[in-house]
Amino acid sequence: MKVSRGEKIFNIMNIIIMIIVIIATLYPFLYLTAISFSSEKYVYAGEITLLPKGFTMKTYQVLLSEKLFWISYKNTIVYTLVGTFISLFLSTLLAYPLSKKHLKGRGIILGLVVFTMFFSGGLIPTYLLVNALGMRNTIWAVVIPGAINTYYVIVMKTFFEGLPVELEEAAAIDGMNTYGILLHIVLPLSMPMMAAMTLFYAVGMWNNWFGPFIYLDKRELFPAALYLRNIIAGAQQTAVSSGSNIGDLEQIEATVKSAAMILTALPIIMVYPFLQKYFVKGVMIGSLKG
Template sequence: MKPTKAYRAFQVVNVIILLIVVAITLYPVLYLVAQSFSSQKYIYAGEVGIIPKGFNVDTYKTVMSDSQFWTGYKNTILYTVVGTAINIFMTMMFAYPLSKKKLIGHKFFTQFAVITMYFSGGLIPNYLLVNSMHMKNSIWAIVIPGAISTFNLMIMKTSFEQMPKELEEAAAVDGLNTYGIFFRIVVPLSSAIIATMVLFYAVGNWNSWFGPMLYLDDKQLQPVTLYLRNLIASASAVTNADAGSDMQQISSNIKSTTMVLTVLPIVCVYPFVQKYFVTGVMLGAVKE
């Protein structure tokens, strides 16, 4: 059918609105990147827009020349990979039984999980628990306490509920037990929701700094986000340094530089899982 004039007008308006949204979204990002590469005098004068002025990479050199920065990056990658693997495994193992209404205590376990979205033990009890279990100053203090996100659990549970029961019944007839059905039938068919959860958990683990600040006293174990957070705190205290000093340069654009360095890996990974993202969210967010 030939598009009507009203439909063409709608397309034009729609494109204009989307372009405005893209511009609003991209401007802060481009501004941060430009500021991270700009000279301190232009930043102080408020002359930096989306194009760097007085181009320099002094802050990047200062940050990246520190061996502790690369140690933090290595730790962050380790915590993200191990933590995300634990997150996905534990969430799937909890979500799959909850998706079965015939499970004994189904209502109790579902309510038990939902309650944790609104109530927690608190900061001090959590710290005492981690310390009493001798997990402090170890990777387990970072990846175990937040192993399951209730929000992600509910999304994955809903996705499992929408899976055709006939597939599982056919697999059971063929002789598969519960674990065989789960790992050989359910998991392969849930690639979209699993990829979505991987993205959610990986971003959370990558950006985490509060937990490491509480539980990791050893600097050799701290992630890069905590290193950069401490660097920002140190740079913010520098107010009367010489104009040409490294710390004065850092105090000018350290926030922009740290944001760029922190978000860059996630930005690089996101395009590879984008095709699963929308599909996974829709599968887990709509219940028939």
């Protein structure tokens, strides 16, 4: 097939646009990385644009001795592991029965579940409830209230509906009960979808700072995202002076700040490209039922 002149020009333009998109997307990350490896004097002189100046690892050494950062980093790992497990557990328990179209009352349950996507109780009643339940200053305030994402449940339900029934039926005839079927037949068949859900929930928990911000008062409980937020709040000098969780964090330099950001983003940056195939499919399943 011959390619016309116009098309050739279009193709070249298209590649140029895409390269611009790639640069614009990556630049802020490179910029923060450059700051984190630069000497402070060049950073404050405003001389960093793309590459580090006065290359140094000192910043990362300073960060290594920042005990509170590592405590919060450890907290993030714990919250992410526990939270992701709870989320996947509850979402699967909900999505699997709802994928059985013969189930009596399915329509009503589905309606009640989906309704929460369009209308929610809101911040204040939820906040008061979580406090009243005595979850304040515990890991549970972080991992329980938002454990189930309705949108993901719909995605999982749609996926389960698409699985071949024959295997489940055969297992049932062999005397396997529903729990066994779910655990030994359905879940192994759903691994690609579960991988996507794991990524979505884990990223959500890894990045979560607002829940911890309103429910946790003790610094030793803060996740890394909240630790970073407090640095920003200090730098922005917008924080309400009565807030107890800012204090000396204000003093942290731009270089250390950037290093902490990079270290917090790094695990996600390293993992998500390998799960791309799965999460793209996850989004596509969701788009069918929207």
